[in-house]
Amino acid sequence: MCGAHHNRAEPGRSPWWQRPGAMSWLVVVARLLVGGVFVFAGMSKLALPHAEVVAQIEQYTVIPRLLTPLLATVLPWVEVLSGAALLIGFLTTPAAWLVAAQLASFCLLMLVVLVSGIEIDDCGCFGELGWKETPLQVLLRDLVMLGLMWPVVTRHREMWAVDGWGQSPEALPKGHEDTDVEDLDA
Amino acid sequence: MERALKRYEKDVQLVLYPFALNHRSEIAVQVALCAGEQGKFWDVHQMLYKQQARWSKASKTLDSLLQYSGELGLDREALAACVDSGKMKPLVKADQDYARSLQVRSTPTLFVNNQRIVGAQPEAEIVRTIRQELARVRRTPQPG
Amino acid sequence: MAKKSKRQGNTGKRRKQTSRGGGLSQRWLWGGLGLLLVIGVAVGLRFGLQRDIPLRLQGAIDQHYTRGADRAAVVIKEFSDYT
Numbered sequence: 001m002c003g004a005h006h007n008r009a010e011p012g013r014s015p016w017w018q019r020p021g022a023m024s025w026l027v028v029v030a031r032l033l034v035g036g037v038f039v040f041a042g043m044s045k046l047a048l049p050h051a052e053v054v055a056q057i058e059q060y061t062v063i064p065r066l067l068t069p070l071l072a073t074v075l076p077w078v079e080v081l082s083g084a085a086l087l088i089g090f091l092t093t094p095a096a097w098l099v100a101a102q103l104a105s106f107c108l109l110m111l112v113v114l115v116s117g118i119e120i121d122d123c124g125c126f127g128e129l130g131w132k133e134t135p136l137q138v139l140l141r142d143l144v145m146l147g148l149m150w151p152v153v154t155r156h157r158e159m160w161a162v163d164g165w166g167q168s169p170e171a172l173p174k175g176h177e178d179t180d181v182e183d184l185d186a
Numbered sequence: 187m188e189r190a191l192k193r194y195e196k197d198v199q200l201v202l203y204p205f206a207l208n209h210r211s212e213i214a215v216q217v218a219l220c221a222g223e224q225g226k227f228w229d230v231h232q233m234l235y236k237q238q239a240r241w242s243k244a245s246k247t248l249d250s251l252l253q254y255s256g257e258l259g260l261d262r263e264a265l266a267a268c269v270d271s272g273k274m275k276p277l278v279k280a281d282q283d284y285a286r287s288l289q290v291r292s293t294p295t296l297f298v299n300n301q302r303i304v305g306a307q308p309e310a311e312i313v314r315t316i317r318q319e320l321a322r323v324r325r326t327p328q329p330g
Numbered sequence: 331m332a333k334k335s336k337r338q339g340n341t342g343k344r345r346k347q348t349s350r351g352g353g354l355s356q357r358w359l360w361g362g363l364g365l366l367l368v369i370g371v372a373v374g375l376r377f378g379l380q381r382d383i384p385l386r387l388q389g390a391i392d393q394h395y396t397r398g399a400d401r402a403a404v405v406i407k408e409f410s411d412y413t
Contacts, residue, residue: 042372043375046372046375051304052291052302052304077372084364090364090365165360199396201394201407203394203408203410205410207411211411214413222395227395242412281409285409288383288409289383297387299405319403319404320403
């Protein structure tokens with residue numbers, strides 16, 4: 001049992017982030033925010049004609065042209081599905097890893113664009129909405145979201161999540177709020 | 187594009203929809219349409235592309251365009267009066283609305299019948315699409 | 331003693347699994363439904379918004395400059411910006 005419980009500071013005396021349940025709320029906020037953004041981004045690309053999405057990806061000349069039609073087809077669906085799974089808290093751990101991988105790829109792509117000096121008018125991140133973001137803005141935004149994914153990936157919770165439904169209180173270990181519950185995954 | 191049109195001149199019709207994405211471009215489109223009243227639309231259309239680097243950076247876009255149009259033999263005063271009257275603005279707006287209704291987000295965008303081609307593509311790509319569409323239309327039984 | 335604690339441990343695990351059995355299927359049901367709903371919305375968006383484009387592409391040629399053959403088998407509509 002040693003080491004199974006940590007961050008057990010007394011409530012009322014400890015900073016808010018050390019109180020029991022605080023990390024759970026952070027994970028919920030991170031899931032809703034990042035999942036929501038991904039669903040939004042994927043849907044706005046799906047709303048555009050395929051050729052438009054291809055043209056937006058082709059702006060990133062570092063991506064081989066042969067791959068752009070495939071990316072334009074697959075990426076919006078991956079964004080929508082991984083974002084939705086994260087949002088509703090279903091298969092949260094794999095969804096979180098998939099979202100984190102996408103964010104890491106986008107950050108890397110923006111870094112390459114910035115270093116290479118490739119001129120991108122509109123990142124194409126939110127397709128149909130036409131919100132124009134520069135590569136630097138995208139990089140900063142994605143870094144923040146990647147940071148938000150850390151507690152989700154490392155301390156997955158069932159709070160406000162489909163993954164937590166049907167779990168009887170007896171099934172959960174005592175003091176589960178602040179323990180890693182990877183082993184509760186099916 | 188020019189060569190593709192020449193190659194298939196009996197089977198292809200090109201329809202131009204100037205889609206102004208910014209204020210400078212709106213002025214340029216109005217100048218081109220007004221030049222059409224003097225029978226010189228296509229001359230001005232070509233000039234706008236050839237001199238794009240210069241007039242698009244000029245501090246007074248209209249003055250710059252009037253100067254270039256004058257060199258093509260157009261009546262500058264009539265052209266200026268036409269643009270100032272704003273009579274071409276509804277046409278410019280109608281084309282912008284039409285483009286948006288087709289979800290055109292960037293230029294150039296071509297529709298070869300229903301096939302969308304976005305961005306400056308190699309001529310071979312355009313020719314390939316034209317040939318595909320011609321083959322498809324010839325296979326489809328025509329009404330009447 | 332070791333056997334007894336192992337048996338107790340196994341019973342505890344089985345109890346967990348029993349209470350989780352129904353929970354697991356409920357989780358897959360609701361999770362699956364949620365994702366299906368999202369897929370449905372995405373499919374509707376993907377094909378619904380662009381359903382009318384072929385219709386809108388017909389006509390709307392009047393008052394526009396053209397080149398080439400009238401009543402051609404292939405009509406190219408070019409949307410371009412001068413800047």
